[in-house]
Amino acid sequence: MFFLCPLTLGQAFGLLSFSWNVKGLPHPRDTMALSTELKKQTQLREVAGVLLQATSVDNWSQIQSFEAKSDDLLICTYPKSGTTWIQEIVDMIEQNGNVEKCQRAIIQHRHPFIEWARPPQPSGVEKAKMMPSPRILRTHLPTRLLPPSFWDNNCKFLYVARNAKDCMVSYYHFQRMNQVLPDPGTWEEYFEAFINGEVAWGSWFDHVKGWWELKDRYQILFLFYEDIKRDPKHEIQKVMQFMGKHLDEAVLDTIVLETSFEKMKENPMTNRSTVPKSILDQSISPFMRKGTVGDWKNHFTVAQNERFDEIYRKKMEGSSINFCLDL
Ligand SMILES: *[C@@H]1O[C@H](CO)[C@@H](O)[C@H](O)[C@H]1NC(C)=O
Numbered sequence: 001m002f003f004l005c006p007l008t009l010g011q012a013f014g015l016l017s018f019s020w021n022v023k024g025l026p027h028p029r030d031t032m033a034l035s036t037e038l039k040k041q042t043q044l045r046e047v048a049g050v051l052l053q054a055t056s057v058d059n060w061s062q063i064q065s066f067e068a069k070s071d072d073l074l075i076c077t078y079p080k081s082g083t084t085w086i087q088e089i090v091d092m093i094e095q096n097g098n099v100e101k102c103q104r105a106i107i108q109h110r111h112p113f114i115e116w117a118r119p120p121q122p123s124g125v126e127k128a129k130m131m132p133s134p135r136i137l138r139t140h141l142p143t144r145l146l147p148p149s150f151w152d153n154n155c156k157f158l159y160v161a162r163n164a165k166d167c168m169v170s171y172y173h174f175q176r177m178n179q180v181l182p183d184p185g186t187w188e189e190y191f192e193a194f195i196n197g198e199v200a201w202g203s204w205f206d207h208v209k210g211w212w213e214l215k216d217r218y219q220i221l222f223l224f225y226e227d228i229k230r231d232p233k234h235e236i237q238k239v240m241q242f243m244g245k246h247l248d249e250a251v252l253d254t255i256v257l258e259t260s261f262e263k264m265k266e267n268p269m270t271n272r273s274t275v276p277k278s279i280l281d282q283s284i285s286p287f288m289r290k291g292t293v294g295d296w297k298n299h300f301t302v303a304q305n306e307r308f309d310e311i312y313r314k315k316m317e318g319s320s321i322n323f324c325l326d327l
């Protein structure tokens with residue numbers, strides 16, 4: 001049996017609050033159930049060639065029949081591409097730069113995660129249904145697995161892409177510390193798995209290409225992690241315009257400051273400090289690890305780099321997308 005454990009922090013949730021831990025936290029006494037449940041949760045299963053968490057696949061029909069509304073804004077990312085960062089930016093804009101309002105709940109609970117399913121907690125779909133419009137939602141799904149109603153309703157999509165090399169490094173460290181994702185193995189093993197798309201949410205290449213190809217056909221604001229890093233104010237302004245908001249310079253400056261890596265790392269509403277160690281073990285690697293561009297150079301060997309560049313050329317052939325690998 002599992003119990004719904006309220007969070008120890010951020011109890012004073014506002015309008016959009018959900019008082020369940022997103023990662024599925026069983027009662028501490030129930031350790032047998034915990035290990036069984038964790039084992040189940042580390043399983044990945046395929047949907048149309050894309051690995052997803054088994055619990056999401058169990059609820060796939062519910063996810064696919066999700067009813068989007070025309071005023072939904074969907075934040076879309078491949079994992080480890082600045083999801084929490086863009087969520088905080090969007091929320092700061094939505095709250096007109098009001099820091100207290102952004103403290104109303106941990107970031108995982110502010111924007112329902114469409115494909116999230118962790119019975120007995122409410123699923124992402126259920127949370128979205130409870131949310132008043134206009135809704136801001138999020139997903140890691142590639143275009144071809146997105147619930148069709150998002151396209152049918154011509155929703156707004158905010159996509160953030162991060163260069164594949166830094167993304168791979170970040171995902172590797174994330175899988176080391178994330179106890180509900182499979183063990184990444186050695187860096188060499190992970191390098192192969194990532195290239196082959198044998199990771200949760202599938203191939204980075206397919207994901208990024210898929211969203212890039214649709215960006216002129218739908219209302220997609222396509223941003224790059226590296227651009228936000230280089231000139232946050234400029235990119236935040238783009239997001240603001242896309243959201244149809246008008247904020248003055250001083251508010252924008254506040255948002256730039258509050259969404260810096262240094263601030264977010266020390267912000268308990270964004271740094272995952274409320275997630276138990278049995279789910280995210282931050283003693284292995286912090287959730288907010290480095291937040292830089294170019295850390296791949298500290299991980300890729302010369303041979304791996306050459307091999308990767310060659311594979312990248314093949315897989316991204318014909319795509320006009322261009323990434324910055326160094327600032
Ligand atoms: C998260 O933020 C809190 C409050 O600033 C801080 O005490 C804690 O060390 C941070 N946690 C991590 C894992 O960085």
Ligand SMILES: CC(=O)N[C@H]1CO[C@H](CO)[C@@H](O)[C@@H]1O
Nearest residue numbers: 055058059060061062117119
């Ligand atoms: C609505 C729906 O599909 N719910 C299912 C989600 O998955 C669990 C098993 O993990 C089922 O018990 C639910 O019926």
